[in-house]
Amino acid sequence: MPKDGGIGASSKRREDVRFLTGEGNYTDDINLNGQAYVFFLRSDIAHGTLNSVDTSAAEAMPGVVKIFTGADFEAVGSIPCGWQVTDKHGEAMQEPRHPVLAHGKVRHVGEPIAAVVAESLGEARDAAEAIEVDISELPAVVDMKEAVKDGAPKVHDDLTSNLCYDWGFVEENKGAVDQAFKDAAHVTTLELVNNRLVANPMEPRVAVGDYARGTGDHTLYTTSQNPHVIRLLMGAFVLGIPEHKLRVVAPDVGGGFGTKIFHYQEEAFCTFAAKACNRPVKWTSSRSEAFMSDAHGRDHVTKIQMALDADNNFTALRTDTYANMGAYLSTFAPSVPTWLHGTLMAGNYKTPLIYVNVKAVFTNTVPVDAYRGAGRPEATYQLERLVDKCAHELGVDPIALRRQNFITEFPYATPVAVEYDTGDYVATMDKLEEISDMAGFNARRAASEAKGKLRGFGVNCYIEACGIAPSNLVGQLGARAGLYESATVRVNATGGLVVMTGSHSHGQGHETAFPQVIAEMIGIPEEMVEIVHGDTANTPMGMGTYGSRSLAVGGSAMVRATEKIIAKAKKIASHLLEASEGDIELKDGAFSVAGTDKSVAWGDVTLAAYVPHNYPLEDIEPGLEETAFYDPANFTYPSGAYACEVELDPETGQVTIERFAAADDFGNIVNPMIVTGQVHGGLAQGIGQALMENCTYDSDGQLLSASYMDYAIPRASDLPFYTVDHSCQTPCTHNPLGVKGCGEAGAIGSPPAVVNAVLDAMRSGGKDVGHIDMPVTPARVWAAMNG
Amino acid sequence: MTQVKMTVNGKPASGEVEGRTLLASFLRENLNLTGTHVGCDTSQCGACVVHVDGEAVKACTMLAVEAEGADVKTIEAMANADGSLSVIQQAFQDHHGLQCGFCTPGMVMSASALLKDNPKPTEDEVRHYLDGNICRCTGYHNIVKAIMAASGQDVSALAAE
Incomplete structure (x- = not known):
């Protein structure tokens, strides 16, 4: 029976009502009295010496308030990087200065050179056209392997080369891994590209800066997944504003997918300019700007190898990856190909020896950082493509080879530094075989072939790591931040609760799911609980939402704070009931004395807390409000198995997704409807990567895919109905809810299944090409079929 | 600047605009009807769909x-007179057809136009009609389901979850 409330119920989302009626409050909906508008003049040259920026003619244009250039920001800090990776020699990565506005050089198309503040956006744009920019063009570096060659043009003249770091993991294992390859009965090698993507939340980024001269208070409204992080990074490292004089608000945010984690120049600019102009300053990104200024994702070039013994057991894995950083280090960029990628290379398998090398490279392209999955899709793609290739080279069933090498005992310490607490990879594979109707595949293939089409079936497994933690460990790994989460639970006198969470909802439904947890703990209706998030002025310091961490980390903080509330409420109830505190039980919203019929309602206890006439004032304070900060002991490890079925038209190379099945293990689940929706969205992005999406540059560093005319984003007609199951549940052992995180799984787990299915279809048509790179476009398929 | 007059959500509306001012900007900036969203600059995403003289138009x-x-009719006028959700809006909530909500106004306006012309669309017809509306959150599954449900079709058998 489905529950009608609390944990496990598919409660309808309360936030939907305002979104469905046009009453959402997104950042671009905020207009402040007297606001001026910003237009950024961006570089259309990928690499060049910035000789001069002449704003004199533009300053005389109608409506211009003020024009800023890089010179105005010389005394301002660099946009900071939040993670320092140490290379395989023990040296710190190379970390270039990242100016708010370009100064001295331009390093990628889209880098802001000047900013016009004007009375209207039209006037700002008109004036920007009158700015005279003199750039001496330099050769651009776009290809990563070219960029690290001796004599390549340097993106940053003050760095020794374009190599940010050369990371080895685990460096001490390298010798043993190489030896295992010498001893192997079979070695499979695969070279592949993980295509560059643009996250493309439907809401473009927006920043509105405000400054109150009378108090010296700054406010920034911004499209962020983590307003507290922006406040700290921008305040402390860029503009030198202490946190108590800086408020950052991220109201309704229209999707993030990682790209709204980072601190961007435009946020610092609007905050700075609001003071300099003494009026509110607003910037709204166009989609074209978004393509050339939002941090991009993925962009790895990899060679991976598996060693197997004579019985087809995996004995060693090694992988070499070039990871594109772009022209500057975005906030968490260095961590993505390293600690979010190398640590996942064991996947679902008990491969005893693993070595991962990653060379992070600067190029004249937009900075690259975390995008849905962040490092984990790249790990999963190469591993699961490789395992499929192994199976075909060995002539064994790909699922059987996976099952043979599955980790089956938990906890399991991988050779790449992480310990999986729970999982059941056999159960999710069994479930997948059932829900994908593998048994019916041959009949469906025959039906496709009767129409002159080819049909392919591909599977993959995945493991992911969510809720990156604990803080002391990530600090050792180079994080310049903690990775806890916070919650303040405020109980009102009449019994309703407000939870002020450091997590941030930008589509995930926290306003609905978080109250379900508290309703379950106290035994009250969900409607009695309200969630406040997204404003540093009324939430405790929190790290925000990314890495599928909200419920596992933020939800755990909320549980801890609520436990404190319940403990105090029991003390009050024991006083009211004149009973021993140890005998008080809380059930269905009432406190009772065990073994008696004496009870007092939740609302009577909360009222007593705020009207403490009959109250143990000598023992406890009035009021009922508690805060908790939760720092997880470990990551959580969701896992699953996915199957894709494609139809391929050999005449055109067109691939269509006919069926897609996902069997996930997310541990315990609070709202199954929301979880299923998260998987759907992830699948669409993963299928988009596999079939359509590709961010491309030409050799001069010109961005060729800078609008929805050129960047193929999935539409409704590109995708099928999905079959999603999350009944396999091995709860997380180390957080109070036993939850694991579900936001990224779909994007992590789907690309290899799609490509494996396409290759299967091609093989069924007599063409075994071994590998095809994403996106698997009709042109690429046709060329491979006819090559 | 030019004076424009039109009827928006049943009421007279007017304002001073530049020749280059888009209808989307006029609705958002002049009339403060911020439910109409702008998600791209190449008329691809459909977040700004409104009805002009009864036809779905990208504003x-x-x-x-x-x-x-x-x-002109915008998302702000789509609910029932008593403020309750219309059949289409309710179907989006019931079937979790939205996540971040940014594309949602355009989706609802497009869905409404589709069902006016085609009261019982097939899955394929819904998917193709939505080619001008991009959603990045839902993977479209629950949007398609919601629109079919709003048309009175039984969607309980569509794609087991």
Whole structure:
């Protein structure tokens, strides 16, 4: 029976009502009295010496308030990087200065050179056209392997080369891994590209800066997944504003997918300019700007190898990856190909020896950082493509080879530094075989072939790591931040609760799911609980939402704070009931004395807390409000198995997704409807990567895919109905809810299944090409079929 | 600057606009009807879909002056008179057809136009009709389901979850 409330119920989302009626409050909906508008003049040259920026003619244009250039920001800090990776020699990565506005050089198309503040956006744009920019063009570096060659043009003249770091993991294992390859009965090698993507939340980024001269208070409204992080990074490292004089608000945010984690120049600019102009300053990104200024994702070039013994057991894995950083280090960029990628290379398998090398490279392209999955899709793609290739080279069933090498005992310490607490990879594979109707595949293939089409079936497994933690460990790994989460639970006198969470909802439904947890703990209706998030002025310091961490980390903080509330409420109830505190039980919203019929309602206890006439004032304070900060002991490890079925038209190379099945293990689940929706969205992005999406540059560093005319984003007609199951549940052992995180799984787990299915279809048509790179476009398929 | 007059959500609306002002900007900036969203600059995403004289139109492809005298309806006027959700809006909530909500106004306006012309669309017809509306959150599954449900079709058998 489905529950009608609390944990496990598919409660309808309360936030939907305002979104469905046009009453959402997104950042671009905020207009402040007297606001001026910003237009950024961006570089259309990928690499060049910035000789001069002449704003004199533009300053005389109608409506211009003020024009800023890089010179105005010389005394301002660099946009900071939040993670320092140490290379395989023990040296710190190379970390270039990242100016708010370009100064001295331009390093990628889209880098802001000047900013016009004007009375209207039209006037700002008109004036920007009158700015005279003199750039001496330099050769651009776009290809990563070219960029690290001796004599390549340097993106940053003050760095020794374009190599940010050369990371080895685990460096001490390298010798043993190489030896295992010498001893192997079979070695499979695969070279592949993980295509560059643009996250493309439907809401473009927006920043509105405000400054109150009378108090010296700054406010920034911004499209962020983590307003507290922006406040700290921008305040402390860029503009030198202490946190108590800086408020950052991220109201309704229209999707993030990682790209709204980072601190961007435009946020610092609007905050700075609001003071300099003494009026509110607003910037709204166009989609074209978004393509050339939002941090991009993925962009790895990899060679991976598996060693197997004579019985087809995996004995060693090694992988070499070039990871594109772009022209500057975005906030968490260095961590993505390293600690979010190398640590996942064991996947679902008990491969005893693993070595991962990653060379992070600067190029004249937009900075690259975390995008849905962040490092984990790249790990999963190469591993699961490789395992499929192994199976075909060995002539064994790909699922059987996976099952043979599955980790089956938990906890399991991988050779790449992480310990999986729970999982059941056999159960999710069994479930997948059932829900994908593998048994019916041959009949469906025959039906496709009767129409002159080819049909392919591909599977993959995945493991992911969510809720990156604990803080002391990530600090050792180079994080310049903690990775806890916070919650303040405020109980009102009449019994309703407000939870002020450091997590941030930008589509995930926290306003609905978080109250379900508290309703379950106290035994009250969900409607009695309200969630406040997204404003540093009324939430405790929190790290925000990314890495599928909200419920596992933020939800755990909320549980801890609520436990404190319940403990105090029991003390009050024991006083009211004149009973021993140890005998008080809380059930269905009432406190009772065990073994008696004496009870007092939740609302009577909360009222007593705020009207403490009959109250143990000598023992406890009035009021009922508690805060908790939760720092997880470990990551959580969701896992699953996915199957894709494609139809391929050999005449055109067109691939269509006919069926897609996902069997996930997310541990315990609070709202199954929301979880299923998260998987759907992830699948669409993963299928988009596999079939359509590709961010491309030409050799001069010109961005060729800078609008929805050129960047193929999935539409409704590109995708099928999905079959999603999350009944396999091995709860997380180390957080109070036993939850694991579900936001990224779909994007992590789907690309290899799609490509494996396409290759299967091609093989069924007599063409075994071994590998095809994403996106698997009709042109690429046709060329491979006819090559 | 030019004076434009039109009917928006049943009420007379007017304002001073530049010749280049888009209908989407006029609705958002002049009339403060911020439910109409702008998600791209190439008329691809459909977040700005409104109804002009009963037809679904991308408000970013039309100049405000072109809507002179027109009858415009936006997401703000789609709920029932008592403020409760309309059948289509309710179906989106019931079937979790939205996540971040940014594309949602355009989706609802497009869905409404589709069902006016095609009261019982097939899955394929819904998917193709939505080619001009991009959603990045839902993977479209629950949007398609919601629209089919709003048309009175039984969607309980569609794609087991």
